[in-house]
Amino acid sequence: MPGGSASAAASARPPPPPDSCRFIGAVTGTPAHPETVLLGRRTPDGDLRLVARGTPLAPPRRALLAERMSSAGPGHPWHGMRVSSHGGSHDRLDSTPVAPRLVAEFEGDTAVDRGRRRQPVRLHRLRTDLTPEDVPAPSVEGEAARAPRTHRAPG
Template identity: 55%
Template sequence: MLARTRPSLPAAGLPPHTSAEQKVDGYRLICFARRDRTVLQSRRGSDLAAAFPELAAAGSALGRPLVLDGELVVPRTGRLDFALLQQRARRRGRSAAEAAQAHPAYMIVFDLLESAGTTLLHQPYRERRALLEELFRDGVLPTGTGQFALCPATEDPAQARAWMDPAWGSVGIEGLVLKRHQQPYLPGERAWEKVRARASDEGIVGGVTGTLRAPSQLLLGRYDTSGDLRLVARTTPLARPARRELAPLLEPADQSHPWHGVRFSAGWGSREDLDYQPVQPRVVAEFLADTAVDAGRYRHPVRFLRVRSEIDPAEVTKFAGYRRSGSGGSS
């Protein structure tokens, strides 16, 4: 079951007869927990058990067969680390076992689809949630030392609004998923609603897709403590008024540009190179973004809001990601 995007919460905080769950920054996962073999099924249908042996072992050790829906996460230094999760998903064998010891994975469980052979898909969300909470309360799903955790949920509008504070993004909470109490589980349908927490910020325009006269998207950067310009975000396609506003401000870059000869990927996880034009890093742009940030870089495209002509590029917040060897602009 999937979620469609809702731009914001209702003025009242929550729709009637609805619960809000924290939207966790991880991999969607369905865990088929069986004593003989546990399958960790990704959204694309792959079995991730070999990459996350600690979670597969924990599923097989449960006291009864269960089918759980939730998010696979890897915490590090007080937050959920999506980049580390991606690295772990590529490991197998001894490498996966060593990674499990160094950075164990957990499943944040938000739904119960089957328990001891009884299918629960047709039961209302509220009843499935009550059964899931009971499993945690009775210790069938162990907490504390176990690999499973119950996803926080609330019916309190004030609590839901509090979880929408972008500050939660610093620990890996992207917003909310809204679920109606009487709704059955509908595989493949976008019948839940997700609301992303968003906040505005600034970046330096270091490049564009399209042309300088007709820019399509902006590549935004920030200087790190060594003075290297690091890519932090790419905007969604610019609206026509924004293109007209930006075009006179963009100046072509020469070979001294910090991104000269640097390649960026066309998309998150893509191996294709992005076709872009470097520009002199003199324009500061304000943008609206969600809270999914990995190693200082926004994972999803951001939305251009306006030019901040009163801000000097040197005044923009410094890059806050991990330092890599070589050019500060490498993707």
């Protein structure tokens, strides 16, 4: 390759996010003491959609997230949202919206019901090389595409 500039430019860009990356849009607990994360993505029309709930966080992961998260402003569409404490449960957990700036890579069961992962997912790592805008919108058949339209992004 003459000059190598095309390959150098290509290697400088982060790789596209895997399908297992979503932004952290809320937590159970507080941003200073997160217990679990709630992961989301934007739809093609700009809605913020909840797509997965995380498993309980280990203490080192809680501390790392607490250092990097901040509470969301009043325009965050997930204020007042409650999630089930575990699959099939009628017990509900309050959540606290956070500024959707962190992208997390997760691992978990791929079963999806109404646009959300059926089972809690395990946070694998933070992707500091990605922003929420790097997380692609779902396809029409994909995760969150058929979820109820209840959470509109502030305009």
